[in-house]
Amino acid sequence: MARTTEVEHRDAGAARPPWRRRALDVIDDRLGINALQYPVPEHANNLAWSLGGVTATTLVVLIVTGVFLTQYYNPAPEAANDSVRFIVKNVTGGRFVRGVHFWAAQAMYVLAALHLIRVFFTGSYKKPREANWLVGVTMFALVIGALFTGTVLKWDQEGFEALSHNLEIARLLGGLGFWFTANLSKNVPILVRLYVAHVAIIPGLILGLLAVHAMLVKRHGISPSPAIPDAPSEPREPFTHHLRRVGAFGLVLLGVLGVLAVLFPPGVGPTPVEGIEVTKPPWIFWWLFTLENQIGLKGILWGAGVLFALLIALPFVDRSPGRHWRKRPIAIVAGAVVLVTLIVFTILEAVVTPAQHL
Amino acid sequence: MRRARIGLALVLALAAPLALATPAGAHGAGESKKAVELVQQAIALIVNKPGDLAAAEEKVNDALKAPDKAGVDLPSVEQAKTALESRDAHRGRALLERAIGAKPHLSSVEPLAIREIPAERATGAEPGTKVATDPLPGRRGLETGDGALLLESLAVGVIGMGLAVRFRPTRGAGAPSGRGAPEEA
Numbered sequence: 001m002a003r004t005t006e007v008e009h010r011d012a013g014a015a016r017p018p019w020r021r022r023a024l025d026v027i028d029d030r031l032g033i034n035a036l037q038y039p040v041p042e043h044a045n046n047l048a049w050s051l052g053g054v055t056a057t058t059l060v061v062l063i064v065t066g067v068f069l070t071q072y073y074n075p076a077p078e079a080a081n082d083s084v085r086f087i088v089k090n091v092t093g094g095r096f097v098r099g100v101h102f103w104a105a106q107a108m109y110v111l112a113a114l115h116l117i118r119v120f121f122t123g124s125y126k127k128p129r130e131a132n133w134l135v136g137v138t139m140f141a142l143v144i145g146a147l148f149t150g151t152v153l154k155w156d157q158e159g160f161e162a163l164s165h166n167l168e169i170a171r172l173l174g175g176l177g178f179w180f181t182a183n184l185s186k187n188v189p190i191l192v193r194l195y196v197a198h199v200a201i202i203p204g205l206i207l208g209l210l211a212v213h214a215m216l217v218k219r220h221g222i223s224p225s226p227a228i229p230d231a232p233s234e235p236r237e238p239f240t241h242h243l244r245r246v247g248a249f250g251l252v253l254l255g256v257l258g259v260l261a262v263l264f265p266p267g268v269g270p271t272p273v274e275g276i277e278v279t280k281p282p283w284i285f286w287w288l289f290t291l292e293n294q295i296g297l298k299g300i301l302w303g304a305g306v307l308f309a310l311l312i313a314l315p316f317v318d319r320s321p322g323r324h325w326r327k328r329p330i331a332i333v334a335g336a337v338v339l340v341t342l343i344v345f346t347i348l349e350a351v352v353t354p355a356q357h358l
Numbered sequence: 359m360r361r362a363r364i365g366l367a368l369v370l371a372l373a374a375p376l377a378l379a380t381p382a383g384a385h386g387a388g389e390s391k392k393a394v395e396l397v398q399q400a401i402a403l404i405v406n407k408p409g410d411l412a413a414a415e416e417k418v419n420d421a422l423k424a425p426d427k428a429g430v431d432l433p434s435v436e437q438a439k440t441a442l443e444s445r446d447a448h449r450g451r452a453l454l455e456r457a458i459g460a461k462p463h464l465s466s467v468e469p470l471a472i473r474e475i476p477a478e479r480a481t482g483a484e485p486g487t488k489v490a491t492d493p494l495p496g497r498r499g500l501e502t503g504d505g506a507l508l509l510e511s512l513a514v515g516v517i518g519m520g521l522a523v524r525f526r527p528t529r530g531a532g533a534p535s536g537r538g539a540p541e542e543a
Contacts, residue, residue, distance in 0.1 A: 045527045077486025078479065085494050096507055099496075156493070157406055160485055167483055182482030190483045241525065248521035255515020262508045267496035271487040273402035275390055278413075 036243065038218070039236035043225040045245045051115035052136075053246030054253060056210060058108040061254065062146075063203065065101040069094075073153070075195035080155035081271045088268065099261025105147055107253060109284055112143050120314070120335055123323030124223035130315035132216040137311045139209050142202050144284070149198035151282055155191060156269030158279040163190065165281075168297050226324035286349035287342045293352065310338065389420060393430040396421035397458050400438075402490035404451045411450070415442045418454070431457045460489040 016022075028034045043049055072091050074083035087094040116136065119125055125133035148166070152159040167190075170177025182190050224231040269279070281289055291299030318331045325332050390396055400417035407413065418439045421430065438453035480486030
């Protein structure tokens with residue numbers, strides 16, 4: 001049948017489409033990939049508007065390297081620290097893959113934060129995108145959760161102290177902190193439960209929310225750039241062009257992660273001992289620990305609570321239609337105050353000696 | 359401009375008290391009454407803060423005064439105290455490890471094989487290990503294959519950059535650089 005069609009084509013003198021086009025048509029007939037060709041404004045291809053997509057590429061890197069690491073990591077408390085050392089010293093490529101995983105996690109946090117700042121700065125959270133802002137804030141919280149659980153998993157003094165802080169915070173929360181108490185499941189070490197959270201619960205939630213996030217971007221369209229006064233006349237490009245530029249940025253990122261993994265691979269700290277506090281948490285949490293240094297353990301709870309309350313409240317408080325930063329002085333000044341406060345608190349923690357809190 | 363100055367003043371006002379404030383003190387469950395735990399903590403302090411032995415010395419003193427001295431060889435702890443007072447961290451640590459029956463300093467050289475898990479398993483939030491091992495530094499110079507990985511990573515980055523330039527927006531308009539007038543509300 002196919003041969004007959006070919007002959008008919010030749011007889012008719014019609015030029016056959018190139019093989020790549022035909023292959024894509026075959027796939028499109030079955031998967032509908034041409035639906036990705038929908039038009040988006042040209043500014044979507046700028047780096048600032050591609051930060052969300054690049055953050056998603058770090059998720060892919062983290063999943064791939066994470067699957068590798070799970071083949072060798074042992075979440076039993078007696079063996080966890082040694083199994084990380086085993087990966088670094090005895091598994092072929094283990095040190096490199098762990099390095100890429102470590103740096104990709106840092107990159108994901110930074111990129112997600114920059115994406116969030118870009119969305120704030122350009123007013124992209126405003127009507128009708130409030131729900132998608134909340135989805136994004138939830139994903140940001142999950143990224144922080146993944147970083148926290150990843151810190152604990154290496155089960156060194158730093159990871160153990162991070163967990164100890166969380167156990168104390170769970171106590172402060174009372175019934176609400178039940179998941180973080182060892183009492184929830186007395187026969188299973190909490191490290192095993194955090195491992196499950198790190199490799200299944202948190203990535204699963206992020207992937208699910210990512211699908212919702214992307215669906216809502218499609219539903220509402222890429223937000224207009226306030227720097228372009230005449231948005232309707234802006235040229236349009238297919239969404240696939242946005243994807244390929246994100247892919248290109250993703251390759252740059254992958255190269256940087258590889259270089260960092262080779263030149264600055266993460267170490268493994270001493271096996272943990274209870275009852276001392278001698279380490280600093282990862283830099284991402286430093287601002288919270290400045291608060292702890294000043295007002296005690298409650299500072300962590302209050303700091304995180306206030307930051308996320310502000311993020312959640314933002315689209316419901318700032319309801320003015322203007323998106324350009326010059327038209328939103330109160331929101332921009334408030335955002336700058338929050339951002340500079342976080343930076344100042346982070347720097348303050350960097351210069352102090354770890355104090356005993358627990 | 360005036361608004362920016364007000365914003366800056368607000369931030370400085372917010373940060374200043376924190377820079378001047380004193381850190382909050384400990385508020386935990388208190389010191390252990392078991393000498394064996396205090397010796398473990400002293401070893402961990404030597405491993406984690408090798409340049410500052412004062413905290414480890416304090417823990418050794420606490421261990422010698424602890425009401426529950428079960429499982430600890432006190433003469434070794436006394437010797438460790440003398441060693442730490444003379445700033446000999448290596449000897450002090452080895453003596454403390456011997457005092458609780460641990461293999462001195464060997465855990466990081468001969469790491470416990472993954473299958474050799476002690477019979478007593480940790481539950482809840484127990485650390486599961488008894489003695490702090492030496493840290494494993496991340497950067498130990500370039501190893502075999504690192505050169506190739508470095509070159510491959512650089513190649514991937516350069517290809518990515520080339521593609522990013524090739525796929526850039528045709529007009530390059532719309533960068534959020536603050537150019538252009540604000541949109542009409």
